[in-house]
Amino acid sequence: MTAALIEVRGLSVAIGGRTVVSDVDFALGNGERLAVLGRNGAGKTTLLHTLAGLRKPLGGSIRLCGEQMSALAPRRIAQLRGVLLQQQIDAFPASVLETALVGRHPWLERWAWESAADARTARAALAAVGLADLEERDVHTLSGGERQRLALATLLTQEPQLALLDEPLSHLDLNHQIAVLQLLGQRARDAGMGMITVMHDVNLARRHADRALLLFGDGRVEQGPVADVLNATTLTQLYGHPLRRIDAGGSDYFIPE
């Protein structure tokens, strides 16, 4: 049996002295997609950063591909898991291709420069997110949605086994939201990439994730297959606003009252 991509035991996470996740267990295998849902400030990003090794948990253990994460070197961690951050801020000018190539950093030796193979990986990732024609453009000239897709291309260039995505759909128009979700789903099926995605759209989570983890903000969580966990009662409780389930020709949708 191969080790889970990520395995969490008794994890507790706190921010500013407030415990937002308390004593959670879960594991994610190859190709599995987990959606993380919750209100603003419920601790979704903090949880994601903890899983990424960017901050220390309050308690519990995280194993990445079978290894205790706290014992892994940062470079090794970066070869195994990639993170799409919520915001992309560029202080200095850089071209789109250069920015995507940054994803190769964990794989390059100290004195190595990006090879032709690295450039092919980056160009393929840019093509996959629809930025193939923009590789010479300065990142400062990109629109919000284009910058977001470039961040995703950087992550794909990194070729991690586990992707931790913080609101990958923000700034994207409807067409690109679906395209990005399909692209990620394809990576999960074909390459076995596991992903943990912070999302706000319940209906997209229902269709593009296998399991869901709901954060109630006070330490309580609920998790399970999307079909079980995402129901009107739980979601109403989660968002503190009444939601209703609509049946539209065989597939169901949640809409706010």
Next chain:
Amino acid sequence: MPSRRRALLVIAVLLLAALLSLAGALLVGSYTISPGEVWARLTGANGGIGGDIVLGLRLPRALAAFACGGLLALAGALMQVLLRNPLADPYVLGVSGGAAVGALSAMLFGLPLIVIHGGSFVGALAAMLTVFGLARGDGSWTQSRLLLTGVIVAAGCGAGVALILSVAPEQKLHSMLFWLMGDLSHAGSPWPALAVLAIGLALVVPLARDLNLLSRGDLVAHTLGVKVRGLRAAVYALGSLLTAVAVTTTGSVGFIGLVVPHLVRLTIGNDQRVLLPATALAGGALLVVADTLARTVIAPQQLPVGVLTALLGVPVFLYLLSRQPKGGRE
């Protein structure tokens, strides 16, 4: 697409420019010496007053200018990455302010040159350690906290400088002002500064790809496997030390540390693997040219070199900035 070949080409061109600037500095001056004679003296032929001027005066001064220009430009590039702020320069965190208080105090009491240099270095280190100690605070080490602490320490040092200037006797003011604007006529031996420049480059160039990531933000760097905290502390310490050595040698020459990294960035991009060595070479060459002009344009009187670095750099910088196409860099 970054490539090693392009990097080496850029470095070779700038190396040539640096050598030309040094050659110019040896040839030009109030005492005329032919190029052949300069070459003969450099390659070991004995002699005469020309030899004394080339080897004893012009060469050490030109090398000191090169070293300090390189140190300031490199330190500026490092501070811009550390603070992720294109407006950062080597002086923004108070290192030069501390050095100025130390050097001017020594001048005020009429102490010998070696004490002035010592006071400058001690002042720079004191400012650096103060900022480092205070900015760490809870260990979070954020850019804004570091920047604020540095700016406040620099402001305090500025007040100290103003105080010294206002109580200093008239006949000492001139040399104090020259120190503040940067002046190479009391530079002394260039070798310590050159050695520090070489060591500094040898330390940062292997870290250049990590610095590329750091310039994109701490979180980005962290997610891609950079040990952010250690790297930031190292960059801060190194940038401050390079600055301290430079201001100890020449006084606080302005402009080089802010503008040379930008000049290089506008020309070749922000890849630190090329930018850092290129910045050191370009900064060195610019200060050599500026100093050569400073001692020749209104000879026998000398100008503070800081005035000329700005007069040379500002038009070049504005030209490069206006030349940028709106759409992209290439």
